[in-house]
Amino acid sequence: MYNGGKIIIGLIIFIALVTFPFYTNMGKTSEQPAALTSSPDDPHIGGLKIGQMRSEHMKILDQWRDEVVRGGERFITFDGDQYEKSLQIGCLGCHAKQEFCDKCHSYAGVKPYCWDCHFAEGEGQL
Amino acid sequence: MAIKPKPNELLSAINYAPPQKQWMDNPVEFKKGYYCYGAKPKNLEYIGFPNGREWNSADQDWKLVDNWKEIFLEGMENLLKKFRSFRLFMDICVRCGACADKCHFFIGTGDPKNMPVLRAELLRSIYRRYFTVAGKLGKIAGARDLTEDVFKEIWYYYYQCTECRRCSVFCPYGIDQAEITMMGRELINLLGCCTDWISGPLANCYRTGNHLGLQPHTIKSNFDYMLDDLEEHTGVRVEPTFNRKGAEILFVTPSADFFAEPGVFTCMGYLLLFHYLGLDYTWSTYASEGGNFGFFTSNEMMKRLNSKIYAESKRLGVKWILGGECGHMWRVLHQYMDTMNGPADHLEAPVSPFTGTKFENAKSTKMVHISEFTADLIKHGKLKLDKSRNDNLNVTFHDSCNTSRGMGIFEEPRYIINSVCNHFHEMPDSTTRENTFCCGSGSGLNAGEIEELRMLGGLPRANAVKYVKEKHGVNMLSCICAIDRAVLPPLIDYWMPDVGVCGVSELLGNALIMPGEKERENNLRGEPLPGMEEKGEEE
Amino acid sequence: MGMIFSLIAVIVLVAVAFVGTQLHLSGLFGVAIPYLAFLVFIAGFVRKVIKWGQSPVPFHIPTTCGQQKSLPWIKQSKLDNPSTTLQVIGRMALEVLLFRSLFRNIKTHRTDGGPVYGSNKWLWLGGLAFHVTFFVVFIRHLRFFTEPVPAWVNMLDAVDGFVQVGVPHMLITGVVLLAAATYLLLRRIFNSQVQYISLAADYFPLFLIIGIALTGILMRYFIKVDIVKVKELTMGLATFKATVPDGIGSIFFIHLFLISVLFAYFPFSKLMHLAGVFMSPTRNLANNSRAVRHINPWNPKVHLHTYEEYEDEFREVMKSEGIPVEKE
Amino acid sequence: MKISVLLSEKKREIAKTWFDLIVETYPQDTANFLKTQKNRFGNPVGHTISEGIEVVLEELSGEMDFARISKYLDNIIRIRAIQDFTPSQAVGFIFLLKKVIREELFNEIHANHLFDELLVIESKIDQLANISFDMYIACREKIYKLKANELRNRTSRILKMSNMFKEAEVEEKDTAGF
Amino acid sequence: MKIDRRKFLKMAGFTGIGLGLSAADIFVKDTAEASSGHSAVSTAAVRHAMVIDVRKFKTPEDYQKITEACHSIHNVPTLIPEKGNIRHEIKWIWNVPYGQAFPDQVNHYHPEAFKQKQFPLLCNHCDHPPCVRVCPTKATFKRPDGIVQQDMHRCIGCRFCMAACPFGARSFNFVDPRPFIPARNSEYPTRTMGVVEKCTFCSERLERGLQPACVEASNGAMAFGNLNDPESEVRKILKTSFSLQRKPELGTMPSVFYVIGGEEYAG
Known part of the structure; x- marks a missing residue:
């Protein structure tokens, strides 16, 4: 091969780049967030089944946001009880942010900007 | 409706548009x-x-x-x-x-x-x-x-x-x-x-050292004839040498420069310059061709033809080689010669004997372009020039493909032109320098039987010349390529007559004030210089 | 013809993946094919580059696009006509990162004051947008192949989504990629010159990439899939502990299959310009051939017409004209 | 209503149809290219044609300034003379204008009884064709002369040296002025 | 790294376009309103309004407790103007002397003590709110009940609304406010750097059937209710006491009324 040195260096760099996922994860076992505990077919506040919430919750939150802020429709009734359409008061009222939200988000590399304004009790206090 | 013709009733014969197909x-x-x-x-x-x-x-x-x-x-x-x-x-x-x-x-x-x-x-x-x-x-x-x-x-x-x-x-x-x-x-x-047009010159060049097959005595007498003309125009007798051993420099240019018009006028420019300087140089009849038709044929043929230059420089014992104005000759010299026929260890890194400038960019190949050499001389004030002798010319410059895109010599010739002419006009931006348009006849295509193709191929270049002709009154197209000098005159003659073609060294030769010259009345073409027209008519 | 063929080919590929998942062949489409495609990609890529490497660069043939380095007082165009390795690196960087040559593209415009040459940068813009966004999209996908996701990948995602439009926030690169690929495709179809030169091999990668971008965008915004399960699968691939979690939608497998096809197709196609651009001797050489001798490894021995032969033939006429000769 | 008025009113349509017809005399691959790019440096052929026919139409409906027409017609013929057309094909594009005018203006001519004027226009077109033939021949002669000159120029010094050249030079100066 | 998209959009020339459009918008609407007369009053069923009886504000604590009630509930940061850039201050309710609150009503012969009197100011929730007209993203809008509401999610921080508001009721978050919030109320969100904020008439409290926080904390010095209901408390007060609106000549028709009294200073 001619100019072999340069070509091989180039190839090594190239292969190093494209195989990045393999060697960074070498020997690691990836740990995914815990599976759902409740039945995915059970209904959840907001009109979706629990099984759908993982992929669709952001849509519901977005919809709620408009309804509350722009429409002044703050409450939703589910299973006879009234809930507030609120990330901070509603969702985090039942689910713990760090356990419930952050695990999946950081696993999937999702950084929602909700937390720039909304926060869980006690979180980030200086 | 009687006179309404049916479609294509008129001249249907020439409508030969085929249905659109793939190119294959x-x-x-x-x-x-x-x-x-x-x-x-x-x-x-x-x-x-x-x-x-x-x-x-x-x-x-x-x-x-x-x-x-x-x-x-x-x-x-x-x-x-x-x-x-x-x-x-x-x-x-x-x-x-x-x-x-x-x-x-x-x-x-x-x-x-x-x-x-x-x-x-x-x-x-x-x-x-x-x-x-x-x-x-x-x-x-x-x-x-x-x-x-x-x-x-x-x-x-x-x-x-x-x-x-x-x-x-x-x-x-x-x-x-x-x-x-x-x-x-x-x-x-x-x-x-x-093609016949390529193979003929190839064989000639291989045998005699130049495309036309000029034998040594023909070259010599041809020069004599040219020197007579020079003496007539300038009053100076130039005495070039051939195949002289011990000269400092070997000069190589396309053979067209010493037997074809308007190349000969460029050649006169070289002769005047070297005489003016008292340059210790020689021509060679063996390596009498800078142009290399092997370049259009096969790499081996290119090497075979090119080898004569180094061989001759070795035989004559020169220090370095100077090259005349040519396009593909310089592509070969610049990008191929050293690789094919080097290393040129028998030569020395070129140094201008008059300015002391070391041509660093040519230190391995040991071959310098005449424009580099001349520009250096002018920059150091070594030449006495009378720009006004070219005042009848509105000059533009055609960048030759090979020296532009296979070498990058743009400023040197322009510097020379601006030093020897008062009226210089560039063609439109995207038709010069690295964007230059070809003359349409390079790489062995300047054959007579494809005149039509060449005229069409040169149309973009001609159009740009036409543009500056109309805009600035350009009447002289200068270039640093022998093929250009051979093929641009007919091209321009066909598309827009009254624009001449010349080598940059011809313009230099006109402007150069030779020691001991007579009052110059004519330019190198024997045409009256500006201000001398009437005198010419009186004679 | 090439266009229709390529379009059908991509549609068939989509159908194959869809049918495959319906037949519960997710192990094949989620694990076996991606691994195989990646292997083919790497091996084919290396093989091709080595093949190129096995041919030498016999001559020093840079295309010079600016003033050469000659006399010290003449300003050299260092990036368009480099004379040192560093300058060559500069030229290559401009070429690879900013598509310098395409940036030169010109076209004539007719004005009332006569015709003028103007720049024609649409191809440059479209090409650059396409490649840059494709690269960013590629890098962004590292979030599926790393755990924890490196901060710089997250940052890239944030930069990409910083207009904060839509939920989940719209990523600019995805949209631009699709738009640019569509532009390149339309150009091929409607520019008569380009249409004339186009082959199936030109349409196919475009359709494939448009298909990949479309399925990706569909998956992100419209036909959602469980991203955690997707990552389980991709991490399984990255750690060689392949698993195929249940319940990932077909759209994901279509996306993955098209990518696999692209990877496998890559080394055998014009897409190898990715590597080729670095090896082009008209760009990656310094224009210093008169200062440094370039070596041709196969410099042929050729038959020469020597001076001696020449003089033997012309000695008499040379002598008659007073031209010096070696042998009297 | 005069036919010249009609001509200048519908100049754009007529020019376009005529241009398309002329372009169709080229092989289709070439024709596509010529149609799409109308500029001087980029596509000198298409540009020259479209520029030339505009002038011809202008003059046809106006003063009929032959000097001006000749200049632009010459530009077109000069190109067609070297494009491997037979002489009739190279010049025949002029007659296409008749067809265009008859087709484009037929209804108006019919309605306004302008057939006699049409005849006048058509004989003007015939005149243009005549001029074009002359131009074509001049161009071809030029080409042959160039071929001869070139051969001679390439060896001019040698020929001069052997004094074979003096008379030929005089002859050249007489005819080179076209 | 936090991406300040608002800043970007501003740079990206949104500003220029928005400014042009909005300016034209104001001009057109103002002209229309001028011709139809400024006296047009909202005919909606509900128009929330507030009456502030300044006579009942006596001690500094009276002022302080309403501000505090508001700011603590809404996570308004305490950026002390002396310590930083004065423009960095965020204020939903604040106090100014009479002359600043009613610059067009100042009379040279007012009692000096009255001139020194502090007036609590807040967003006027105008019936014709100029801030709504200029907002390029419709982040600020007017609710059917008259509250001028701002959707923080949409705010791009262009600050046109601040320029448009004649009452200075809007504040811009030049810095991340979170470190400057003394005690966060986890039932209410904070804001990010780069958005504008202001009083909301406690819309979130109204929806829960509560009075605005300041009203609740004012010990009856402030009243809140439906201006379009003749039986409401606010209407009753306005019927029996002399009241002022700020800058009425601008025609924005504020929904905050001030019962200024003044006779107690007579003397």
């Missing part, structure tokens, strides 16, 4: 005036090229040898192994079309197979068919069988490329059709299908 389905149609005559066997034989025979490119039967296909494909495989450029350029073209409208032949003829990308595809389709896996799928993979028609198509279009490299400038991967054309022509030569 449109067989080549040889147009008169667009292709050269075939090589004569005796010329091929002289230079040891295979498969020479009596044949006519206009005939249906080219009398190819029986195993021509094997020869072609074997040759191709061989070239793929020898040239990374070839293999790469066969593989990586994405057909983005950036080069398509950059070729002067495409612009001039409108023939889509003259788009550089498609000219390359003619050969790529063969490459795919025989050298890639996907190519076995055939047409859908852009591959096709090598047939006699396909070979003729390659031949037809590979002699409609002047290897000017303009496409290469715009290609995102630097794919250079000139390189591919060179490969194509190597293959063509394996089958003895060189």
Whole structure:
């Protein structure tokens, strides 16, 4: 091969780049967030089944946001009880942010900007 | 409605628009005036090229040898192994079309197979068919069988490329059709299908050292004749030497400069300059050709012709070599000579004897371009010049393809022109420097039988000249290329008469105030200098 | 013809993946094919580059696009006509990162004051947008192949989505990629010159990439899939502990299959320009061939017409004209 | 209503149809290219044609300034003379204008009884054709002269040296002025 | 790294376009209103309004407790103007002397003590709010009940509304407010750097059937209710006491009324 040195260096760099996922994860076992505990077919506040919430919750939150802020429709009734359409008061009222939200988000590399304004009790206090 | 004609009732004969097909389905149609005559066997034989025979490119039967296909494909495989450029350029073209409208032949003829990308595809389709896996799928993979028609198509279009490299400038991967054309022509030569216009000069040059086959005594007496003219115009007798051992410098220029007009006037410019300087130099009758038709033929032939320059410099014991104004000669000298025939250890790194300037950029090849040499002299104030002698000229400068895109000599000649002329006008931006348009006749295409093709190929260049002629009254097109000097005059004569063509050194020769000169009344062409017109008439 | 063929080919590929998942062949489409495609990609890529490397660069043939380095007082165009390795690196960087040559593209415009050459940068813009966004999209996908996701990948995602439009926030690169690929495709179809030179091999990768971008965008915004399960699968691939979690939608497998096809197709196609651009001898050489001798490894031995032969033939006439000769 | 008025009113349509017809005399691949790019440096052929026919139409409906027409016609013929057309094909594009005018203006001519004027226009077109033939021949002669000159120029010094050249030079100066 | 998209959009020339459009918008609407007369009053069923009886504000604590009630509930940061850039201050309710609150009503012969009197100011929730007209993203809008509401999610921080508001009721978050919030109320969100904020008439409290926080904390010095209901408390007060609106000549028709009294200063 001619100019072999340069070509091989180039190839090594190239292969190093494209195989990045393999060697960074070498020997690691990836740990995914815990599976759902409740039945995915059970209904959840907001009109979706629990099984759908993982992929669709952001849509519901977005919809709620408009309804509350722009429409002044703050409450939703589910299973006879009234809930507030609120990330901070509603969702985090039942689910713990760090356990419930952050695990999946950081696993999937999702950084929602909700937390720039909304926060869980006690979180980030200086 | 009686007089309303039916469609195409008038002149229906000339409406031969075929239904739109893929390019592979449109067989080549040889147009008169667009292709050269075939090589004569005796010329091929002289230079040891295979498969020479009596044949006519206009005939249906080219009398190819029986195993021509094997020869072609074997040759191709061989070239793929020898040239990374070839293999790469066969593989990586994405057909983005950036080069398509950059070729002067495409612009001039409108023939889509003259788009550089498609000219390359003619050969790529063969490459795919025989050298890639996907190519076995055939047409859908852009591959096709090598047939006699396909070979003729390659031949037809590979002699409609002047290897000017303009496409290469715009290609995102630097794919250079000139390189591919060179490969194509190597293959063509394996089958003895060189053109007459190339093979004749090749044989001549190989034997006598120059294209026209001028023998040493003819060169000498030709010079004498030129020196008489010079003496008549300037009152100075110049005494060049030939094949003189012990000279400091060997001067090599295209032979056209000493036997063709207007090249001779450029040559007079060199002679005056060297005489003015008292340069210790010599001409050579053995290496009397800078131009290298091998460049249009095969790398081996290029080497064989080129070898004479170093050989002669060694024999004569010169220190370094100076080269005249020529386009593809300089492409060869700049990019090939040292590799092919070097190292030139018998020479010294060039130093100007008058300014002491070391030509660092030529320290290995040891060959300096006359424009570099002259610009350096002018910059150091070594030349007494009278610019006004060129006042009757509105000059523009045509960058020659090879020195532009295979070397990059732009400022040197412009500096000289601006030092010897008062009226200099550039052609439009995108037609000069690295974007320059070819004269349309380079790389062995200045054959008389393709005058029509050359006129069309040169149309983009002519248009730009026309533009400055109309805008600035330009009446002189200067250049640093012998092919330009040979082919631009007819081109310009056809499209817009009354613009002359000259070498930069001719302008220099006019302006140079020679020691001991008589009152100069004429320029080097024997035409009256500005302010001397009446005197000329009185005589 | 090439266009229709390529379009059908991509549609068939989509159908194959869809049918495959319906037949519960997710192990094949989620694990076996991606691994195989990647392997073919790497091996084919290396093989091709080595093949190129096996051919030498016999001559020093840079295309010079600016003033050469000559006399010290003449300003050299260092990036368009480099004379040192560093300058070559500069030229290559401009070429690879900013598509310098395409940026030169020109076209004539007719004005009332006469015709003028103007720049024609659409191809440059479209090409650059396409490649840059494709690269960013490629890098962004590292979030599926790393755990924890490196901060710079998250940052890239944030930069990409910083207009904060839509939920989940729209990523600019995805949209631009699709738009640019569509532009390149339309250009191929409607520009008569480009249409004439286009082969199936030109349409196919475009359709494939448009298909990949479309399925990706569909998956992100419209036909959602469980991203945690997707990552389980991709991390399984990256750690060689392949698993195929249940319940990932077909759209994901179509996306993955098209990518696999692209990877496998890559080394055998014009897409190899990715590597080729670095190896182009008209770009990656310094224009210093008169200062430094370039070596041709196969410099042929050729038959020469020597001076001696020449003098033997012309000695008499040379002597008669007073031209010095070696042998009297 | 005069036919010249009609001509200038519908100049754009007529020019376009005529241009398309002329372009169709080229092979289709070439024709597509010529149609799409109308500019001087990039596509000198298409540009020259479209520029030339505009002038011809202008003059046809106006003063009929032959000097001006000749200049622009010459530009077109100069190109067609070297494009491997037969003489009739190279010049025949002029007659296409008749067809265009008859087709484009037929209804108006019919309605306004302008057939006699049409005849006048058509004979003007015939005149243009005549001029064009002269131009074509001049161009071809030029080409042959160039071929001869070139051969001579390439060896001019040698020929001069052997004094074979003096008379030929005089002859050249007489005819080179076209 | 936090991406300040608002800043970007501003730079990206949104500003220019928005400014042009909005300016034209104001001009057109103002002209229309001028011709139809400024006296047009909202005819909606509900128009929330507030009456502030300044007479009942006596000690500094009276002022302080309403501000505090508001700011602590809404996570308004305490950026002390002396310590930083004065423009960095975020204020939903604040106090100014009479002359600043009613610059067009100042009379040279007012009692000096009255001139020194502090007036609590807040967003006027105008019936014709100029801030709504200029907002390029419709982040600020007017609710059917008259509250001028701002959707923080949409705010791009262009600050046109601040320029448009004649009452200086809007504040811009030049810095991340979170470190400057003394005690966060986890039932209400904070804001990010780069958005504008202001009083909301406690819309979130109204929806829960509560009075605005300041009203609740004012010990009856402030009243809140439906201006379009003749029986409402605010209407009753306005019927029996002399009241002022700020800058009425601008025609924005504020929904905050001030019962200024003044006789107690007579003397």
